[in-house]
Amino acid sequence: xxxxxxxxxxxxxxLDKKLTLREQIGFLFHMRICRLCRYYANDLKSLHLMMQxxxxxxxxxxSESTKLSEQSRAxxxxxxxxxxxx
Amino acid sequence: MTHELSLPEQWxxxxxxxxxxxGVSRVRDSDIAEDxxxxxxxxxxxxxxxxxxxxxxxxxxxxxxKHKIIDYxxxxxxxxxxxxxxxxxxxxxxxxxxFFNQKGSWLTNLSTWSKPEQSFEQEEFLAILEQCIERLSPxxxxxxxxxxxxxxxxxxxxxxxxISTLNNLWVMLSRIRGQxxxxxxxxxxxx
Numbered sequence: 001x002x003x004x005x006x007x008x009x010x011x012x013x014x015l016d017k018k019l020t021l022r023e024q025i026g027f028l029f030h031m032r033i034c035r036l037c038r039y040y041a042n043d044l045k046s047l048h049l050m051m052q053x054x055x056x057x058x059x060x061x062x063s064e065s066t067k068l069s070e071q072s073r074a075x076x077x078x079x080x081x082x083x084x085x086x
Numbered sequence: 087m088t089h090e091l092s093l094p095e096q097w098x099x100x101x102x103x104x105x106x107x108x109g110v111s112r113v114r115d116s117d118i119a120e121d122x123x124x125x126x127x128x129x130x131x132x133x134x135x136x137x138x139x140x141x142x143x144x145x146x147x148x149x150x151x152k153h154k155i156i157d158y159x160x161x162x163x164x165x166x167x168x169x170x171x172x173x174x175x176x177x178x179x180x181x182x183x184x185f186f187n188q189k190g191s192w193l194t195n196l197s198t199w200s201k202p203e204q205s206f207e208q209e210e211f212l213a214i215l216e217q218c219i220e221r222l223s224p225x226x227x228x229x230x231x232x233x234x235x236x237x238x239x240x241x242x243x244x245x246x247x248x249i250s251t252l253n254n255l256w257v258m259l260s261r262i263r264g265q266x267x268x269x270x271x272x273x274x275x276x277x
Contacts, residue, residue: 003190012260016233016240017252039198044263046202047270051234062111062216063209067103072120077098079124083131084094 002026004037011041015048088139089146094131101144105151112155112231114224122158126151152236156246159228163248166225185264196271211274218269222262229255230262 002010010019010027019027031038068076092100105126109119129150137146187193205211219227229247232238240252249255 003186004192005186005190008185008264009257009260012263013256015263016256016259036192036196039196040192040267042198043202043267043271046199046206047263047267048234050202050206052237055235055237062107063213064103066107066110068106068120068123072123073098073102076102076120076124076127080094080098080127080131083128 002030004030004034007031007034007037008040011037011044014041015044089142090139091134091137091143091146094127094134097127097130097143097147101147104144105147108148108151109155112228112236113158114220114227118158122151122154125154129154159232159246160248163246166248185268199271205274214270214273215266218266218273221269222265226258226262229258230266233259 007027007030010023013019013023014027031041102123105123106119109122110116113119113122126147130147133150141149185193199205219230222230225247229243232243232246233240238246240255243249244252244255249258
């Protein structure tokens with residue numbers, strides 16, 4: 001019988017790789033009897049799906065207020081202008 | 087549909103901030119993200135004659151930036167080769183202590199999120215998520231973003247970040263997800 005600690009690892013690994021048959025059986029058996037692990041696995045899966053969706057829609061996590069500073073903008077502009085004028 | 091490029095002088099005003107945000111969210115460092123934006127635009131300048139208009143200008147630029155980011159990760163992870171693997175072992179040894187007792191059972195009585203899909207769309211939730219990611223070490227945050235947002239495979243991530251075994255990667259991801267889940271649980275009041 002797997003411990004909750006082991007099952008929490010499998011709940012995460014499951015999102016990255018297909019579990020081996022042995023792991024899968026141990027995982028499913030534990031999930032049937034353990035409410036906390038069901039909750040935990042559920043949340044990890046929700047988080048995983050949400051992050052994947054963010055990736056697909058191209059929506060970056062940072063807000064629109066994250067911007068290049070004026071100095072760095074000027075620096076980059078200078079670098080581009082230098083190449084363009086060559 | 088084919089796309090055309092605007093004048094190179096326009097790239098920085100049009101896409102500078104978008105590229106910067108994309109870079110910061112991946113490498114977790116403003117200075118490095120700035121450098122990567124500059125490298126991207128300079129590389130785009132060199133490559134502009136090869137642009138065949140299959141993707142939009144923005145997608146094309148982000149594509150170049152992605153390569154720059156991967157190059158950056160490869161370079162720095164080789165320099166810090168051992169650090170990351172040591173971290174993973176440390177994470178395994180003491181990491182989950184806070185969650186489990188000695189028998190490996192949950193220490194806390196956790197509940198599950200109700201209707202997470204609704205909250206996930208809220209600006210407030212996204213801000214908290216970003217803060218929770220920010221609290222991870224930069225390495226762990228990079229790893230998490232590559233896996234979840236970029237959807238890179240476990241094998242690719244091990245290669246790019248010089249992680250010695252797949253199992254080490256999964257241990258780290260498990261640890262990261264557990265931490266994020268806890269952080270969201272504690273700070274996300276609207277659930």
